Amino acid sequence: MHRLIFLLGLALFGPGLAAESSRAAKPNVLFIAIDDLNDYISPLAHHPGVKTPNFDRLARRSVTFANAHCAAPACHPSRVAVMTGVHPATSGIYRNLFGAHGPRWREESPVLKDAVVISQHFRNHGYRAVGAGKLFHTLQWTPGDSQNDPAAWDDYRGDPLDPISKDWARAKFESDAQAGLTPGRPLSNNLFGAAALSGSDEDTGDHKLVDWAAAQLRAPQAKPLFLAVGLFRPHIPWEVPQKWFDLHPLAEVKLPVTQHDDLADAHDHGRRSWHKWVVENKQWEKFMQGYLASISYVDHQLGLLLDALDASPLKGNTIIVLWSDHGFHIGEKENWEKFALWTQTTRVPLFIHAPGVSGDGQKSIQPATLTDIYPTLCELTGLPVPPQCDGTSLASQVKAPATPRARPSLTSFKFAQEPNPSHAVSDTRYRFIRYGDGFEELYDRETDPREFTNRAADPALASIKARLAQGLPQQAAPDRAAPASSPYNLRSQAAGKKKAGK
Secondary structure, three states, X not given: OHHHHHHHHHHHHOHHHHHXXXXXXXXEEEEEEEOOOOXXXXXXXXXXXXXXXXXXXXXXXXXXXXXXXXXXXXXXXHHHHHHHOOOHHHHOOOOOOOOEEOOOHHHHOHHHOOOOOHHHHHHHOOOEEEEEEOOOOXXXXXXXXXXXXXXXXXXXXXXXXXXXXXXXXXXXXXXXXXXXXXXXXXXXXOOOOEEEEOOOHHHOHHHHHHHHHHHHHHOOOOOOEEEEEEEOOOOOOEEEEHHHHHOOOHHHOOOOOOOXXXXXXXXXXXXXXXXXHHHHOOOHHHHHHHHHHHHHHHXXXXXXXXXXXXXXXXXXXXXXXXXXXXXXXXXXXXXXXXXXXOHHHHEOOEEEEOOOOOXXXXXXXXXXXXXXXXXXXXXXXXXXXXXOOOOOOOHHHHHOOOOOOOOOEEEEEOOOOOOOOEEEEEOOOEXXXXXXXOOEEEEEOOOOOOOOOOOXXXXXXXXXXXXXXXXXXXXXXXXXXXXXXXXXEHHHHHHHHHHOOO
């Protein structure tokens, strides 16, 4: 009888009621990606002096996955893994591959040729899918180099294949010679550096895309909305308005706790030259200040986004998921940036709120991998999980954060100097890494949270190492390279234009 009345209502009031009923039946999704944000934020490691009130605010209204790890410690492979649900151990995309103009990852890995992007999956099931900013790999200083798939979106802010470069002005800075610094700074043009921007927040790229996202939230919706927002800071260069530097006075900046000769029993990441230059030129505190300033800046943008959601008609019926593509080193283990497999490199912020479902305000210490996001959102919205997905849903932990999870996290990477991919797994206490050359590391994070002491050869932990080793991929995909002949390759496009006389 109730169904008959519902159908009569549709007949009487027409497609408008049908659309509204369909929209109300499915929760909206606010999908937030942040670039290079590590666990310094206050709901996680809470680095001394960090100021992230809006991450605290988000933690109060969501489940904090305090043991979440990226699928790969680099932008391109991590983002492809999140957006397709396919792990690098399956696809073979372990490293950053530059020079793309479109979804070249479909040709970089045969497994991904027909993979359905998460936004496309939601679009195929009745959602309006829109996006902005850095979701697939792109950089501020490489215009047109983007692995985004324009076909996966109903709308995208600006050019989906050049989504951020036009929005970010550079700071004014001295040359290293003028500043009295030695030659050898990693990267060119002070991209590995910290300096204040002269303008206001309103002039910055992330603020502009948050304004755009707020307009999307305010707009009338005929369908449920999948809104993806990719914030670029705190990625290098650490250039944000002066007020965020002022929030972290240089004299108050605290460096991470480190141990002398920490790499003596560990794998050499091959990037010690970065740390050597920073230390010799006394830039460590300055760069930490820039990173903290950029974190506080992006925390403010998150607050504006939450404000916009709360002021919109979608409040109360919107799933929120926030993730970062990988962790980040500020000198820990003589490393800067990422490209390693220790927890500092792989642990990421991950927050999930599901209206009326999530155990908001609680933490889960169960291991999670970012490839779990795709199937989790499918389960929370009642969508089927595509067979391509390697991850498993976190919906049980969203509902009851203490629910045990047997599957460890899995992060994979290919070091240039080694023939095979390397892999790391974590459970609720231990972390085990097996590198491509066979070297192993095992850490007890309960007694050694900074992973100073490698206990892979400790007989007392042999059974634990054997158990964790079962979580390593048995037949990991080989490392993939950028296909030179791809139509999505910038060099191929340039050669084609030259041949055509354009």
